[in-house]
Amino acid sequence: xxxLVLKNGIVYDPINNVNGEKMDIxxxxxxxxxxxxxxxxxxxxxxxxxxxGGIEIHSHMAGGxxxxxxxxxxxDHVRFxxxxxxxxxxxxxxxxxxxxxxxxxxxxxxxTTGMTAAMPPLMARHTHEELKDIPMIDKGAYCLTDGNWFIxxxxxxxxxxxxxxxxxxxxxxxxxYVVKITNPCGTEAWGWGKNCRSLDDPAPYFDITxxxxxxxxxxxxxxxxxxxxxxxHANNCGRLGNFVTTLETFKVPNGTxxxxxxxxxxxxxxxxxxxxxxxxxxxxxxxxxxxxxxxSNKNIVIDTGTVTLDHTTTMTADGPLEYYLQSLTHxxxxxRNVEMETSPGITPFxxxxxxxxxxxxxxxxxxxxxLIKDPWQVLMTTDHPNAGPFIRYPRIIAWLMSRKYREETAxxxxxxxxxxxxxxxxxxxxxxxxxxxxxxxxxxKALGLSDRKGHLGVGADADIAVYxxxxxxxxxxxxxxxxxxxxxxxxxxxxxxxxxxxxxxIVQTRYGRTLWVNSKVDGELEKEVMKDIExxxxxxxxxxxxxxxxxxxxxxxxxxxxxxxxx
Amino acid sequence: xxxxxxxxxxxQHKISLEAEVIKPDEFAGKxxxxxxxxxxxxxxxxxxxxxxxxxxxxxxxxxxxxxIVVEGDVSRVxxxxxxxxxxxxxxxxxxDMYxGARMKGGxIVVEGSVDxxxxxxxxxxxxxxxxxxxxxxxxxxxxxxxGMRGGRIIVEGNAGKEVAEFxxxxxxIIKGNCDSFAxxxxxxxxxxxxxxxxxxxxxxxxxxxxxxxxxxxxxxPSFKIGEVVEGLKIDGREFPGKFRKYIGDFAEGPSxxxxxxxxx
Numbered sequence: 134x135x136x137l138v139l140k141n142g143i144v145y146d147p148i149n150n151v152n153g154e155k156m157d158i159x160x161x162x163x164x165x166x167x168x169x170x171x172x173x174x175x176x177x178x179x180x181x182x183x184x185x186g187g188i189e190i191h192s193h194m195a196g197g198x199x200x201x202x203x204x205x206x207x208x209d210h211v212r213f214x215x216x217x218x219x220x221x222x223x224x225x226x227x228x229x230x231x232x233x234x235x236x237x238x239x240x241x242x243x244x245t246t247g248m249t250a251a252m253p254p255l256m257a258r259h260t261h262e263e264l265k266d267i268p269m270i271d272k273g274a275y276c277l278t279d280g281n282w283f284i285x286x287x288x289x290x291x292x293x294x295x296x297x298x299x300x301x302x303x304x305x306x307x308x309x310y311v312v313k314i315t316n317p318c319g320t321e322a323w324g325w326g327k328n329c330r331s332l333d334d335p336a337p338y339f340d341i342t343x344x345x346x347x348x349x350x351x352x353x354x355x356x357x358x359x360x361x362x363x364x365x366h367a368n369n370c371g372r373l374g375n376f377v378t379t380l381e382t383f384k385v386p387n388g389t390x391x392x393x394x395x396x397x398x399x400x401x402x403x404x405x406x407x408x409x410x411x412x413x414x415x416x417x418x419x420x421x422x423x424x425x426x427x428x429s430n431k432n433i434v435i436d437t438g439t440v441t442l443d444h445t446t447t448m449t450a451d452g453p454l455e456y457y458l459q460s461l462t463h464x465x466x467x468x469r470n471v472e473m474e475t476s477p478g479i480t481p482f483x484x485x486x487x488x489x490x491x492x493x494x495x496x497x498x499x500x501x502x503x504l505i506k507d508p509w510q511v512l513m514t515t516d517h518p519n520a521g522p523f524i525r526y527p528r529i530i531a532w533l534m535s536r537k538y539r540e541e542t543a544x545x546x547x548x549x550x551x552x553x554x555x556x557x558x559x560x561x562x563x564x565x566x567x568x569x570x571x572x573x574x575x576x577x578k579a580l581g582l583s584d585r586k587g588h589l590g591v592g593a594d595a596d597i598a599v600y601x602x603x604x605x606x607x608x609x610x611x612x613x614x615x616x617x618x619x620x621x622x623x624x625x626x627x628x629x630x631x632x633x634x635x636x637x638x639i640v641q642t643r644y645g646r647t648l649w650v651n652s653k654v655d656g657e658l659e660k661e662v663m664k665d666i667e668x669x670x671x672x673x674x675x676x677x678x679x680x681x682x683x684x685x686x687x688x689x690x691x692x693x694x695x696x697x698x699x700x
Numbered sequence: 701x702x703x704x705x706x707x708x709x710x711x712q713h714k715i716s717l718e719a720e721v722i723k724p725d726e727f728a729g730k731x732x733x734x735x736x737x738x739x740x741x742x743x744x745x746x747x748x749x750x751x752x753x754x755x756x757x758x759x760x761x762x763x764x765x766x767x768i769v770v771e772g773d774v775s776r777v778x779x780x781x782x783x784x785x786x787x788x789x790x791x792x793x794x795x796d797m798y799x800g801a802r803m804k805g806g807x808i809v810v811e812g813s814v815d816x817x818x819x820x821x822x823x824x825x826x827x828x829x830x831x832x833x834x835x836x837x838x839x840x841x842x843x844x845x846x847g848m849r850g851g852r853i854i855v856e857g858n859a860g861k862e863v864a865e866f867x868x869x870x871x872x873i874i875k876g877n878c879d880s881f882a883x884x885x886x887x888x889x890x891x892x893x894x895x896x897x898x899x900x901x902x903x904x905x906x907x908x909x910x911x912x913x914x915x916x917x918x919x920x921p922s923f924k925i926g927e928v929v930e931g932l933k934i935d936g937r938e939f940p941g942k943f944r945k946y947i948g949d950f951a952e953g954p955s956x957x958x959x960x961x962x963x964x
Contacts, residue, residue: 208841
């Protein structure tokens with residue numbers, strides 16, 4: 134395989150504490166190495182920023198819902214199209230791009246890894262078939278566990294070890310990477326036309342509260358020693374006054390120790406969970422309260438879910454939320470109940486600059502990024518496509534790096550933001566080092582991937598992004614348009630040591646790995662749980678157990694991450 | 701002073717040609733040679749306008765004073781006048797789909813008939829069709845909930861199904877008859893049907909007005925029967941005679957404001 138030298142780049146590598154130093158990066162056989170002996174190809178990176186490849190921690194880019202969103206929105210596809218080139222296929226879709234387009238667009242921005250945020254276990258096969266069609270990036274899928282009958286039953290009966298064994302089986306069967314919880318218990322309640330509006334509001338029949346479910350799954354996650362913590366979409370997402378629930382949710386894992394050097398809980402798209410007020414007329418930002426809580430709790434990592442003020446699609450495993458949204462907008466919507474597992478929904482949404490609510494939502498996303506002091510704790514997402522499509526990341530980077538840009542946008546949105554958010558009073562501007570944390574290093578660390586991804590140290594995967602920005606010549610707070618432009622089209626995206634993108638154009642396509650967790654538990658315990666699983670599949674599921682697990686052959690470059698549980 | 705650019709189709713083709721470049725905004729200020737070089741989509745290939753049309757005349761700098769005359773049958777040419785903002789297009793024959801889609805201003809006259817989706821999501825300007833129009837006249841894009849918002853469409857002949865689908869403003873006048881689902885999902889605007897109209901007129905409409913001067917097939921049961929009005933005045937237009945008013949479509953909720961007037 135090829136050897137590569139990235140010469141004289143200005144390197145930002147937060148995991149190795151490299152902050153804008155001029156250095157060479159050496160690549161051999163898809164890995165970063167210390168020494169090269171052969172005739173390596175040299176790329177001159179002088180006057181350019183070199184960072185690890187970007188990592189997406191929460192994006193709905195594959196799966197049943199995403200496909201539903203594509204199918205019922207032809208109007209989304211007429212808005213954005215990319216013709217085929219010699220190396221790429223054509224693709225369409227603004228907020229729900231086609232599989233191939235998804236890979237190309239991420240790669241153009243210098244991203245090399247992406248995680249799809251919600252995979253109902255029963256839809257795992259479909260999700261992986263779609264992931265198989267996403268080129269350019271390494272992939273993984275988060276397995277939904279929020280309304281799962283097995284989990285609720287075990288936890289209610291206090292059988293935490295059995296629950297752990299079941300989750301371990303579920304991750305293996307679905308080839309999932311993360312334990313994802315969406316609206317804990319609420320998605321099960323939705324089967325009864327209800328929802329769980331507080332942490333102590335139990336799911337019908339199973340009589341387990343969101344608090345118990347989250348606490349239980351946090352413990353299970355640590356028993357299994359999984360690479361990532363639980364990935365939680367908390368209750369009351371998008372509801373008025375929900376910041377109270379969010380603050381309480383942050384306290385739920387207290388007392389449980391993380392099994393690895395990482396957070397105990399990843400709370401996702403917190404922008405949707407930082408709302409104050411009790412009517413839409415006094416709706417306000419509570420980002421400051423949330424930031425205070427995160428600043429005082431080192432065990433929590435959040436991602437923002439920043440609103441980009443676009444016409445987009447909302448899709449989540451939180452079925453009741455989608456029902457609620459469509460009752461506000463009266464637009465088309467979809468809802469489904471995935472048997473014993475979860476109940477997702479989809480509806481289009483327009484974040485209009487003229488709308489007070491959308492304007493405040495925009496402010497909240499940025500407030501969170503700016504008010505939380507430690508960038509390792511506040512990662513950048515748009516919860517693609519819920520708050521905006523991921524192709525807007527460069528714009529968010531520019532907003533974070535430039536107070537002037539924020540002021541300019543603020544002057545174009547509804548003026549309520551001056552009264553009901555604190556965005557106008559925040560001077561902080563992100564540095565390139567901070568950006569490297571919130572777009573790649575922080576993600577790698579939070580996902581437990583920092584041994585091989587998110588940094589440029591020796592032994593790491595050679596996933597590298599080069600941007601044509603010279604930090605000594607550009608003033609990001611003034612030239613924010615330039616920053617946005619440069620982060621939109623990477624000078625080089627290098628994946629596993631191969632140049633995939635050059636000057637924003639894709640020069641070759643490759644397929645990335647699919648990461649999944651091979652979680653191992655005690656054999657006897659597993660056998661016992663299998664009996665339960667077999668019984669319930671015969672009785673309740675519409676598919677045969679033998680047809681349920683996703684075979685490894687479906688995955689592109691299947692890459693297992695093995696973890697042995699403490700039971 | 702109007703100047704003309706004349707397009708004469710050279711070849712008849714079975715595969716449709718997508719030519720959104722045929723509009724005064726694109727032609728203005730270009731030489732005839734430059735106009736011939738404009739890209740058109742033929743199947744999955746990109747070709748030149750000059751390969752399909754003889755181009756003559758002269759293009760004015762100002763699109764406002766420019767008229768494009770298409771002499772002949774272009775019944776396999778789609779998207780003529782798509783997104784145009786000013787000037788005029790005259791087609792002396794039949795036209796394929798998406799005529800004047802998303803148009804904002806100017807005027808299109810078609811002496812023959814048009815296929816479906818003419819005036820789709822248009823916002824302004826005028827389309828005059830001497831022949832018939834097919835389905836979804838002044839409708840929305842597939843999946844979209846925003847149809848025609850402004851401007852006027854006049855059809856001398858008959859119109860197909862789902863005329864004024866998701867209409868949100870503007871005016872559509874059908875001098876002939878109209879097929880089923882006229883004014884489906886309508887929210888605002890005015891549809892005048894001088895001939896008769898087939899079943900399910902105004903289905904799921906929540907606002908706007910439909911005036912039927914001829915016969916009307918069975919109305920949906922979700923409409924309320926209103927009073928009889930003598931002599932109708934709407935948007936500065938007067939309609940003599942007695943009209944029965946119907947309000948609906950209550951399948952969409954309790955506060956709908958759609959109105960159908962049927963001349964008795």
